[in-house]
Amino acid sequence: MAQGQPVAIDSTKGTTTMKLRCAILDDYQDVAMTLTDWTPLAGRLDTVVFRRHFDSDDELVAAIGGCAVVVAMRERTPFPRTLLARLPNLQLLVTTGMRNASIDVAAAAERGIVVCGTPTAGQPAAELTWALILALLRRLPQEAAALRNGGAWQSSVGHDLAGKELGVIGLGKLGSRVAAVGKAFGMNVVAWSTNLTAERCDAAGVTLAASLDALLETSDVVTLHVVLGARTQGLLGARELARMKRSAILVNTS
Numbered sequence: 001m002a003q004g005q006p007v008a009i010d011s012t013k014g015t016t017t018m019k020l021r022c023a024i025l026d027d028y029q030d031v032a033m034t035l036t037d038w039t040p041l042a043g044r045l046d047t048v049v050f051r052r053h054f055d056s057d058d059e060l061v062a063a064i065g066g067c068a069v070v071v072a073m074r075e076r077t078p079f080p081r082t083l084l085a086r087l088p089n090l091q092l093l094v095t096t097g098m099r100n101a102s103i104d105v106a107a108a109a110e111r112g113i114v115v116c117g118t119p120t121a122g123q124p125a126a127e128l129t130w131a132l133i134l135a136l137l138r139r140l141p142q143e144a145a146a147l148r149n150g151g152a153w154q155s156s157v158g159h160d161l162a163g164k165e166l167g168v169i170g171l172g173k174l175g176s177r178v179a180a181v182g183k184a185f186g187m188n189v190v191a192w193s194t195n196l197t198a199e200r201c202d203a204a205g206v207t208l209a210a211s212l213d214a215l216l217e218t219s220d221v222v223t224l225h226v227v228l229g230a231r232t233q234g235l236l237g238a239r240e241l242a243r244m245k246r247s248a249i250l251v252n253t254s
Contacts, residue, residue, distance in 0.1 A: 021089075022047040022069040025054075026076040045069065053077070061086045068092065075100055081107035096120065101228050126177035129223055129253045136249045137161065137221075162186035167219030169212070169235070170254070171196055171204060175225035179206050182221075190215055194231050216243045224252040 022045045024032045030051055038047070053076060054060040060077065064070055068091045072079070079093065081104045090113050095103060098117040108115045135141060138158035147153050166182035168175045171191040182189045183205060191201055192209040201208040209215035212235075216222060222244065226232045236250070244250070 019044065019046040020068040020091075021045075021066050022071065023064040023067045024049045024071045024073075025064075026073040027051055028053070032071070032073070057083050057086065065089065069094070072096070072100065072103070075102040078102040079108070080104050084108055084111055084113065092116070094118070099227060123177065125174050125225075125253050126181070129174075129178050129225075129251055130181055132251045132253070133161075133221055133223070133249065136251070161221075164188070164220040165190060165218055167192070167209065167215040167222040168206070169193060169215065169222065169224050170226035171200060171206070172225060174253075175223075176204050178223055178225065179204055187221075190219065193226060212240065213243055216240055217245075220245065220248055222248060222250045224250075224254045226254055228254065 024047065027049050028051050030049070032049060033047075038045075041047075050063060054063060060083070065087060066089055067087075068089050070087075070090060070092070071094045074096055079102060084090070084104065084107050090111075093103065093108060093113055093115045095115070095117045097120045100115075100117065103115055105115050137160075139156050143153060143155065146155055161182075162185060164187050166179070166187040166189045168179050168182070168189060168191040170193045171179065175191065179189045179191060189206040190209045191204070191206045192212050192215045196208060198208045224236070226235065232254075241250075
């Protein structure tokens with residue numbers, strides 16, 4: 001038995017079992033241990049939570065090299081083939097969400113590492129999208145800061161949503177939720193993505209944009225809801241941003 005290895009005693013069977021080490025990464029909000037019930041794993045896992053991000057692979061390996069289980073918060077820490085090769089004890093790599101482009105799943109499978117994800121709800125990202133849109137159009141951060149500093153409330157004039165155009169890039173689970181709220185605000189909603197069809201837009205009650213350029217040129221608010229991949233990386237660059245109205249806003253919660 002390795003010196004300092006956590007040990008759990010199973011009193012019902014009179015046996016000694018080794019605890020597995022588990023690391024939770026990038027929990028900068030310190031919420032991982034409160035968002036689910038960890039008690040079924042009591043006595044089976046020795047869990048450590050890391051709130052700060054590790055800037056180098058060397059730092060990360062030093063911290064989690066002995067762990068059998070690692071929980072990654074979204075895509076904040078990449079797990080390429082080279083890093084996985086330096087984690088010989090790793091057996092289970094869990095990611096929040098069902099997709100994680102920063103994990104080399106094929107390399108993990110070759111090493112016998114199980115990679116799995118957790119289901120996520122669509123409403124938080126959609127709600128955050130609208131919080132950001134309203135904050136920008138109504139200048140809420142600036143107004144709140146001015147008031148806290150002793151100034152007057154409503155030192156500027158915000159912008160209405162009704163009658164404006166909302167451009168949704170990616171009409172999947174999240175994009176559809178955002179589009180529905182836009183319609184409720186009285187906005188004209190258009191959508192575009194590489195494989196988006198007119199039938200899908202009709203079902204959501206929105207208009208299919210002729211092209212990405214067309215959506216960017218006419219939208220007052222543009223919101224992104226696409227998965228990072230070969231087709232979407234670099235989707236909006238200098239050329240695309242230049243096609244937007246100078247008064248338009250862009251929100252990216254992808």
